[in-house]
Amino acid sequence: MNMIDLKAWYIxxxxxxxxxxxxxxxxxxxxxxxMMLIVYKLAFTEDGTTMINGLTVFDVEFPxxxxxxxxxxxxxxxVMFSMSKKxxxxxxxxxxxVSRGNVFLGAVISEAIFMNLQLILLFGFGYGVLGAHxxxxxxxxxxxxxxxxxxxxxxxxxxxxxxxxxxxxANGIAMLTHMSLMFVSGSFFPLDNGxxxxxxxxxxxxxxxxxxxxxxxxSDLMYSGTIITPTSEATFFPIWGxxxxxxxxxxxxxxxxxxxxxxxxxx
Amino acid sequence: xxxxxxxxxxxxxxxxxxxxENKHSNEFIIEVQDLKKSFNGIKAVDGISLxxxxxxxxxxxxxxxxxxxxxxRMLTTVLKPTNGDARIKDHSLIKEKDKxxxxxxxxxxxxxxxxxxxxxxxxxxxxxxxGMDPADIKRRTKTLLEKMNIAGRKKPAKSFSGxxxxxxxxxxSLIHLPQIxxxxxxxxxxxxxxxxxxxxxxxxxxxxxMTIILTTHDxxxxxxxxxxxxxxxxGKIIASGTLExxxxxxxxxxxxxxxxxxxxxxxxxxxxxxxIDKVKKITEMENNKLIISFTGGVKTFKREILREIEMxxxxxxxxxxxxxIFLKLTGRGLRD
Ligand SMILES: Nc1ncnc2c1ncn2[C@@H]1O[C@H](COP(=O)(O)OP(=O)(O)O)[C@@H](O)[C@H]1O
Ligand SMILES: [Mg+2]
Numbered sequence: 084m085n086m087i088d089l090k091a092w093y094i095x096x097x098x099x100x101x102x103x104x105x106x107x108x109x110x111x112x113x114x115x116x117x118m119m120l121i122v123y124k125l126a127f128t129e130d131g132t133t134m135i136n137g138l139t140v141f142d143v144e145f146p147x148x149x150x151x152x153x154x155x156x157x158x159x160x161x162v163m164f165s166m167s168k169k170x171x172x173x174x175x176x177x178x179x180x181v182s183r184g185n186v187f188l189g190a191v192i193s194e195a196i197f198m199n200l201q202l203i204l205l206f207g208f209g210y211g212v213l214g215a216h217x218x219x220x221x222x223x224x225x226x227x228x229x230x231x232x233x234x235x236x237x238x239x240x241x242x243x244x245x246x247x248x249x250x251x252x253a254n255g256i257a258m259l260t261h262m263s264l265m266f267v268s269g270s271f272f273p274l275d276n277g278x279x280x281x282x283x284x285x286x287x288x289x290x291x292x293x294x295x296x297x298x299x300x301x302s303d304l305m306y307s308g309t310i311i312t313p314t315s316e317a318t319f320f321p322i323w324g325x326x327x328x329x330x331x332x333x334x335x336x337x338x339x340x341x342x343x344x345x346x347x348x349x350x
Numbered sequence: 351x352x353x354x355x356x357x358x359x360x361x362x363x364x365x366x367x368x369x370x371e372n373k374h375s376n377e378f379i380i381e382v383q384d385l386k387k388s389f390n391g392i393k394a395v396d397g398i399s400l401x402x403x404x405x406x407x408x409x410x411x412x413x414x415x416x417x418x419x420x421x422x423r424m425l426t427t428v429l430k431p432t433n434g435d436a437r438i439k440d441h442s443l444i445k446e447k448d449k450x451x452x453x454x455x456x457x458x459x460x461x462x463x464x465x466x467x468x469x470x471x472x473x474x475x476x477x478x479x480x481g482m483d484p485a486d487i488k489r490r491t492k493t494l495l496e497k498m499n500i501a502g503r504k505k506p507a508k509s510f511s512g513x514x515x516x517x518x519x520x521x522x523s524l525i526h527l528p529q530i531x532x533x534x535x536x537x538x539x540x541x542x543x544x545x546x547x548x549x550x551x552x553x554x555x556x557x558x559x560m561t562i563i564l565t566t567h568d569x570x571x572x573x574x575x576x577x578x579x580x581x582x583x584x585g586k587i588i589a590s591g592t593l594e595x596x597x598x599x600x601x602x603x604x605x606x607x608x609x610x611x612x613x614x615x616x617x618x619x620x621x622x623x624x625x626i627d628k629v630k631k632i633t634e635m636e637n638n639k640l641i642i643s644f645t646g647g648v649k650t651f652k653r654e655i656l657r658e659i660e661m662x663x664x665x666x667x668x669x670x671x672x673x674x675i676f677l678k679l680t681g682r683g684l685r686d
Pocket of ligand 1: 389392395412413419
């Protein structure tokens, strides 16, 4: 098998060109984060009540919106990849000297570019236009964490698509997976259950909450801050533990993805 | 300038490191052993064996559903055989497909182009996957697109007609000048003019020494292009050889095509034909048509026939064709 190499870049470049020309998908990519924010903003219009530390519900929900919106990458990448199965382009690529690992990474890279675009929109529109509360110093780290989680979501979507042959099936199963994870992680409704620890969503939301809503000094948070459990109790986990968990999930999905893709070549 | 790519190809295929001899050397570049593929118990390819010489144009001729595309998909490493193996340039298809992929080019039956990309971007992508130098890709792309009459279009491929996509697909299959080119029904869906263009192009490629495996259900195409023809039906190769060999082995002699205005006329003629010694075989076709193979000369046979049969629409003598060979082997036409 060829090693992972530059060919992943050329595949990514091709994917990006394809998606940019697909105006429907592009519109959705751009509109979805903005729509999500507006819906949440309207749902949690201020009625004078504030939550912790003088923050509004919207401020506190913002990390959840990020988790939901970026997690949808699971669905879009699953659909993208299963389309290439259906239209024969994947089989065509298979006849060329390029490993499936490269195909997987190429897809991750291109999807990550669009996921970043969504993240920029979320941050720009959420903080800039809708005025979600944030700590400037914490923002780059918040962005980075959301992005790493996005890469995990993409990897998960591609893994799902590798088992399914129709874009409709991939869409359905990916959506189901995403929604289930949202519930199990307690991102929709706080869930007082140990299962939350087994989802990347939970860690992203909690760490993120600390960083951009509660936090003010990174080093303080890093070493003495604790992650708030769904029931608002502090855990023994400091923030770096949460960050480690997110990295572990992402690494696991990517390594698993490459392995599964390598195995699931048709010959 | 326009011929540059063919010159380049000639140099590649005559490189002593690639081939011991330029053309038609006796060495087989592909040897297929008892290859089988079943889909849910249905035997799409039912144990085929074949050998392809370097620099040869080898055709798989057969009706739709014969198993041609399935064979191509297995040989191009994208479909796992149920049984059997092939050696492609001495690499096992089962064990060393990674060594085979760089050697081949594929034009699948269904056009596979990246619809959102321009023709140039489509070709560039394939070149990149084959590790080609960007400058080489650019130069060859230009020449090849010009040859195929689709150069200079800046619009995405989704705006192309089916015929244009077909020609783009062809360019994509050979940008890297592969050792072995697989063309699955290359002229399917092309108008007569484009078809001629593609045929001429393939003939020119042949001259460079490239090995080409082609599938078709069109006997004329097989006739015009092939060095060697394998006739496929129901997943099996039922005859194989050069056109001359196939004709010789079928011993059909000459052929008379007889068409009638009505079924009654046909039945009457058939009864009389059966009494003529020279008639070897009578096959009834659609549209009140009979195909008769006979021995001996055309002139005397014609005189004899016209003495016996008066009521008919048209009468046409011709030489034994691939269609007749197929008819004889399977009892039906290629297009049935
Ligand atoms: N992916 C598949 N699943 C099930 N049956 C298939 C598949 N591909 C081909 N077949 C069947 O195998 C037979 C041979 O098909 P194919 O190789 O496409 O024939 P040809 O190219 O000669 O027209 C047909 O009966 C076809 O229906
Ligand atoms: Mg076919």
